[in-house]
Each structure stands twice: as structure tokens, then as C-alpha cells.
Amino acid sequence: MVYIITKERIDMPKIKILPENVASKIAAGEVVQRPESVVKELLENSIDAQSTHITLIIKDAGKTLIQVIDDGIGMTEEDAMLAFQRHSTSKISDIDDLERITTLGFRGEALYSIAAVSRVELKTKTNGMELGTHISIEGGKFIEQRRVNCEKGTNIIVKNLFFNVPARRNFLKSNATEFKHIYDTFQRLSLSYTNLRFTFIDDDKLVIDLPESSIEKRIQFYFGESFLDSLIPVRFENENLKVWGYIGAPHFAKKAKGQQFLFLNNRFVINKSISHAVYRGYEHLIEKGEYPFYLFFINLDPKRIDVNVHPSKLEVKFDDENLIYSSIYSAVKDALSTKDFSPQIELKELDDFSAQTRFKNPIVEASGFIAKEIYGQPKKELTEKDFTSTQKQKSDKEDLFIETDIVEKTKQILNSLTVEYIDDSVETNVTRQVWQLHNKYILTPIKNGLMIIDQHIAHERILYEKAIQSIENAIPLSQQLLFPQTIELSKPDFELVMELKEYLEKIGFDLKPFGKSAIIINGIPQDVKQGKEKEVILDILEMYREFAMSSINDEKDSLAKSFACKSAIKAGDPLTEKEMLSLIDNLFACKIPYVCPHGRPVFIKLTIDELDRRFGRTTNKEF
Ligand code: ADP
Numbered sequence: 001m002v003y004i005i006t007k008e009r010i011d012m013p014k015i016k017i018l019p020e021n022v023a024s025k026i027a028a029g030e031v032v033q034r035p036e037s038v039v040k041e042l043l044e045n046s047i048d049a050q051s052t053h054i055t056l057i058i059k060d061a062g063k064t065l066i067q068v069i070d071d072g073i074g075m076t077e078e079d080a081m082l083a084f085q086r087h088s089t090s091k092i093s094d095i096d097d098l099e100r101i102t103t104l105g106f107r108g109e110a111l112y113s114i115a116a117v118s119r120v121e122l123k124t125k126t127n128g129m130e131l132g133t134h135i136s137i138e139g140g141k142f143i144e145q146r147r148v149n150c151e152k153g154t155n156i157i158v159k160n161l162f163f164n165v166p167a168r169r170n171f172l173k174s175n176a177t178e179f180k181h182i183y184d185t186f187q188r189l190s191l192s193y194t195n196l197r198f199t200f201i202d203d204d205k206l207v208i209d210l211p212e213s214s215i216e217k218r219i220q221f222y223f224g225e226s227f228l229d230s231l232i233p234v235r236f237e238n239e240n241l242k243v244w245g246y247i248g249a250p251h252f253a254k255k256a257k258g259q260q261f262l263f264l265n266n267r268f269v270i271n272k273s274i275s276h277a278v279y280r281g282y283e284h285l286i287e288k289g290e291y292p293f294y295l296f297f298i299n300l301d302p303k304r305i306d307v308n309v310h311p312s313k314l315e316v317k318f319d320d321e322n323l324i325y326s327s328i329y330s331a332v333k334d335a336l337s338t339k340d341f342s343p344q345i346e347l348k349e350l351d352d353f354s355a356q357t358r359f360k361n362p363i364v365e366a367s368g369f370i371a372k373e374i375y376g377q378p379k380k381e382l383t384e385k386d387f388t389s390t391q392k393q394k395s396d397k398e399d400l401f402i403e404t405d406i407v408e409k410t411k412q413i414l415n416s417l418t419v420e421y422i423d424d425s426v427e428t429n430v431t432r433q434v435w436q437l438h439n440k441y442i443l444t445p446i447k448n449g450l451m452i453i454d455q456h457i458a459h460e461r462i463l464y465e466k467a468i469q470s471i472e473n474a475i476p477l478s479q480q481l482l483f484p485q486t487i488e489l490s491k492p493d494f495e496l497v498m499e500l501k502e503y504l505e506k507i508g509f510d511l512k513p514f515g516k517s518a519i520i521i522n523g524i525p526q527d528v529k530q531g532k533e534k535e536v537i538l539d540i541l542e543m544y545r546e547f548a549m550s551s552i553n554d555e556k557d558s559l560a561k562s563f564a565c566k567s568a569i570k571a572g573d574p575l576t577e578k579e580m581l582s583l584i585d586n587l588f589a590c591k592i593p594y595v596c597p598h599g600r601p602v603f604i605k606l607t608i609d610e611l612d613r614r615f616g617r618t619t620n621k622e623f
């Protein structure tokens, strides 16, 4: 065996099998539960190996293939063999080490457990070696080892997960669900290791490519620019504890905990008492059952944490929970007290800061970005300019214009508006005037000014409420097609249609599977134009997928939103006066006419006062 021995190689920690007394101190847990578990372990190994660029490749939501490629320190030939043994690790060696863990892994069980239930190919090379090592293992059985030419770092492929444990394989959830788990893990790791480049390729398509950057840029990527602008910094530091990060404006709070991130010494963890402390910090700003966004980094002496409590469930305990609780509680409370959250909806600077920007839905924005990349469109590079452009225009009040969880959250803020709306309602007399501007906006006078309605967004709101109602009450209104249409779908599209068939039917589609991957459309919802059925179905599927990938996970709601967006009249469609009037009537019969399901405003009002102000006219003074 010819090794070129270099300094790096001598310094590299060697893999050892943990002695029984140490191994037994480590809580045993089932390491591999689903494709996501494999992804997490492999990505963590790459991070521990001091990589600077980590690429995750999956196929079939990880069920057929998971591959992680890194440019880290790699392994020597002996280490690569040892790595697959139970309790083999280079990260700790004695009981005392358990008190000072600074790596993500330390149990030495992951590679062993993964190899036991899949087909693994590993290629790895350290800096000091000329040739790398290739190892194949199937279902825990060693197949072969040979020397290969390869890049420095580690490239590991895990194929056919649970191929030898059919019971486990059958328990895997749908691809959409398994993908979501993987996506969450990738998101968490890429949010905490912002100094590394992360690339994610799903079914041969580049989904995410995050260059080394800052936490702010990563938040912007995942949640959108407007979301980033609304964040409130939190910082707390004393000799025992350092906490820093961001909390979200109260109206961003969600009904689920998906947007709460706690990184303890850079490891994503869950701690109920911290979540509760944050919740208490918001006091009356949010309601019970709502979870505000937070992203905290906490640095603590590893001695004071017991990461062992729950090997797979991410829960941690602190030795002094009370101190941490009260520190977080006051840090959050103080941060919030610097902001004014009273509702304020008034349009000020129409020309240089469009209301549209303020209402942008970060999740749609973020997932839109991802989807664009999936569908092969040019990737948007985040530039410094992108990042700062809206921050300059930001003021505290404007935070309130950004809405995400529309149905629930806007109700509260907008309830106050209902009164206002009745006051300067669209004039209801017979001679109501409407104009269409650039086949895009509808203009109509209101008592104290002018209302400008976005025709697409207004129709989207109407269709969304209608769809939700049909799904909930199961009263589909379908128009039967004279000539049923057969559509050949890709396999994933076909599966998604089958998954959503029940809801699609409630909305008004009348569909039947035909052969392996085609469907016959016999009927379509009344609002879909005949001849557009194929286009609409494909568009709905595409958009639904974007939602499924973001943190919005409510099937019915996502489908209603996709349907509404894709079936609504578009900007550019000319409308007759009758159509405009009926659109306005239907809009104001909606429960929430003010914002579209994605959170953009449906209309804006330009008041006479505003016009007066702009023309330099004041009520009392005439020039
Ligand atoms: P643990 O991470 O708990 O130590 P694993 O089973 O995940 O246990 O990995 C075993 C050992 O294999 C690690 O301690 C490390 O030395 C080595 N190893 C695993 N993955 C990599 C990698 N991507 N690059 C370099 N070394 C690795």
C-alpha cells in the first residue's frame, strides 16, 4: 500500500470503535426511519468533515437514490472500511468527550445503520492520497473494495433504501411527503451553515444552489424579501449564554411550528421551553395556537446540554432551563417593544413603492424561485442590490402590509377595514361607472376617491373562495364536455392527479384514469374556459407542487389557490362593462375581498385627500 504521507494525514482524526462502556452511554435510537434520516446523517457527516461545498442528489424522494458529494477531508482506506462498523467514529473516544461534543455526529452508528438497509457505494479520498477508495456494501454485506481515481472528499450513494426490509419500505409515505421531510432537513442545515455552499438536485433537476452567504440571504431565499424586511433582530448575551437571531412580525405567525428554528451550537434542536418563552414574549400580539417565526442561534458550553436525550427526535435539555427561559422571554419582549404593531392601512407613496411589493407572499416567492429552477428557467442570482433594495424603503409601519396566512391572520387586521369599506363603498347606484385600464385594472369611483382593482387578482380571490366552498360542501358545479379530452401525463403528474382526484372532482373536474398515465376529462368547472382544460390542469399541478414544497402543506387550500390562480382571467384579457360590474359584485360578496389568496392586494384606493395632497392643495388653503 503506497500512501503519500502528508501533514494533513497525520493530523486527521482516526476512526476507532467505541469501547463498550462509552457506546452504552449513548442513547440508542433507530437511525434510519425514512429517506430523510439518511439525508440528514450524510449531510451532517459532510459538514463534520469540514467541507465547503456539499451537493445532495435524490431520486424518487430518496426512495431509489440518495447521493451526497462533499469536498471535505475524506477518509483513508482503513478508515473507510472501519466507518461502516457499529460504534465506529473519529469524533469521540472516551466518556469525557461526550461532555465536549462540537461535531454533529458522534455515535458512530449512521453509516453502519444505513449500509444495513440499502446498497451503498462510497468513494473517498484524503488530501494526502494519490488514489481514493471505493467500497460497495449491500444490506450490511461487504461486496468489494478497490482503489479508484477520485476527487478529494467523499461521494456516497445510498440506493434502494429498505430493499431488504419490505415492511419498512411499504411504510414510506407518498413522494410528496418524503420530499417535504428531506426539504425541511436541507433547509435547516443550510440555514445554520451559511458559510457552506449547498446544492440540491432532485430527479435530475437543479432545485437549489446556495452560495456561501449570510443568514439574512438564506432567510431571503427561503422566505422572500418582504419577509426578511419584516424581521426583528433579537440579541442577548451574558457570560453564560449568547442568543442571537430574528423573530417575525406578529402577523406572520402560523398555525404550525414549521417556521421556528433553534440552532444550538449550530445544531437544529427543539426545546419546548424556548418555544414557550418566545410565545410569552409576544404576549397579546398573537393568539393561542399561533406560532411566530423565530430563528435563533444559541451558543452554550457543550457541557451544559444533553444532546443525548432523544437521539432522533431532536429534543434537547439544558441544565438551567429557567435561566434560558427568562433570557429568551425578555429578549423577545424587548425586541418587540421597539416596534409599533397597530394596524395601519393607508397608501402613501404609490409611485415609488408599489403596494404590490409590500403584499408579496414570501412563501410563494421563495417556492416560485425554486420551481423556476426546476423547470429549467434561468436561475436568479441574488445580488447585493436585490438584498438591500427594499430595506431602504422599509419603515416599521409597512411591516403590516405583508401577509402570508391570509385566511386567518388578515381577518383580524382587516376586520377594522370592513367598517371603512362600507363607508367609502363602491357606489351602488345604477349608473356606476367602470373603466378598464390597459386590459389589466378596473377603475371605479368610490365615495371619497377612486378604487383601482386588479382584475386577475380579484377574480382569483372569487374563484378561491368558491373552490374552498365546493371542496368543503361537496357541491361541484361541472360543465360536461361534448368531446371528452384524453391527456397523456408524465408519471409524477399522473400520480399527483390521482392523489388530488377527490378534491379536483369537488371543484368541478370530472376525471377518469385511462391506462397507466393518461386521464380522460369528461367535465370541467364552470369557470374554466372550454379548450383550456389541458393547460389549466397542467398549470394547477405545477403550482400545487410549488406549494407542496414550501411550508404550506394544506392540500385543500393549496389546490384551491392553484386552481384560482390558473383559472382566473388574466392581465391582458379585455372585459366588457357587464363583466367588470359582475366581477366587482362577486368580489365584494367574498369573505375577504381585500387580498388574494397569496396575500397581494386586490385593490387600492386613491382618496381625494391624497390627490389633493399631491397637487399641493390643502382643504383650507386655495392658491
Ligand atoms: P459519526 O458521524 O457519529 O461519527 P458515522 O457512522 O456517521 O458516525 O460515520 C463514521 C465515521 O466515518 C465518522 O466519524 C467519520 O470519521 C467518517 N465519515 C463519515 N462520513 C464522512 C465524510 N463525508 N467525510 C469524511 N469522513 C466521514
Ligand code: MG
Residues within 6 Å of the ligand: 041, 044, 045, 104, 105, 106, 108, 110, 111
Ligand atoms: Mg455521522
